Amino acid sequence: MTISPVIPVFKTPRDIALKLFREAGRAWNAGSLEEMGDHLFNFCVTNSSLRDWLLQSRNENGDKAFHSAWRAKADGLFGECADIANASKHLVVKRVSVDIGNQKLSALGPNGVIKGLEKERQAFSIVRSSGEDIDLLMFFFKICRAWEELFADDPSLEALPFHGEFLLTTA
Template sequence: MTLAPSLASPAALFRKLERESYRTYHSRSRVHKADHFFNFCVTAHAMRDYFLEHLGKIHKRDKDPFHAEWNTEPLLVAIKDIANSSKHFQLRDRVSGERKAASTMGVRHRRSKFIEIYSDGAGKFEAIAAEGQDISVKLSDGTTLPLHEFTHGVMNYWRDYLRQHGIKIKRQSVSQLIGSAA
């Protein structure tokens, strides 16, 4: 069952991923930023299932080569670890049921400096330095990425991957992206 009409294809789920990234990045509350980040990770991890369903890959033996490829990409490993450890409280081995350590080295709240840009609508812009909540992710390869770089890296991966497999992503309007459209 899909949440019709918005989540009926890999492209539609990708557009949801963009909206989750926007919400995550622009949330000012530490709690809300964490909530939106969790939603981003769950949506990004669901891209695997949507893509495989789109291709008609429903048997484990048909899915395994894709998962093997995705499990070598540190960004997608982090997405999997964050989504599954949050959804299931604890990562466990599928066969033994024993606790399993995440490959991702860490996810941390932090404060970062930003530049806020304001426009009067008549062509005048003002840039103001600000500080706010942020999240950083330390990947399995030791790379640490701030939230914006992490979410955009994940979205770039999926955008390119879908394009390589003939799935076109239509741009959504800014009003749809930021939630001001009905």
């Protein structure tokens, strides 16, 4: 079902899913922590928005059981992601948080790390409500992969491309 959008480029849940993937790429490739934070916030808000688009496209209302099941998706990261969006949007302190740490990136070849292609940068990691720390790339992977599977399993939705292709998104 096509929804009458406020922003004309977003017409279907798939359009919102692709926006989610682009935000993951923008956050991953951000040149500063400020930019990374902007895109991480947009990713988290878009993840919840995608849920709402799916409900609206099906003319459904999510009851308490639906929302509990939705929050549990991607090993509970849908819920943690929603908490990050809501805490950032409403300035409410939640048990889930975002930390800054150093991250070492390396290019790998058939014999391991390719010398000269390593770099270190500051990046965010997600501290889950359980206290578990998850790096940003795994956070994006689990959430995006869950959406890919949902779209693939639903015959009323057009399948999504692999989100990894969007990790090259910089603008």
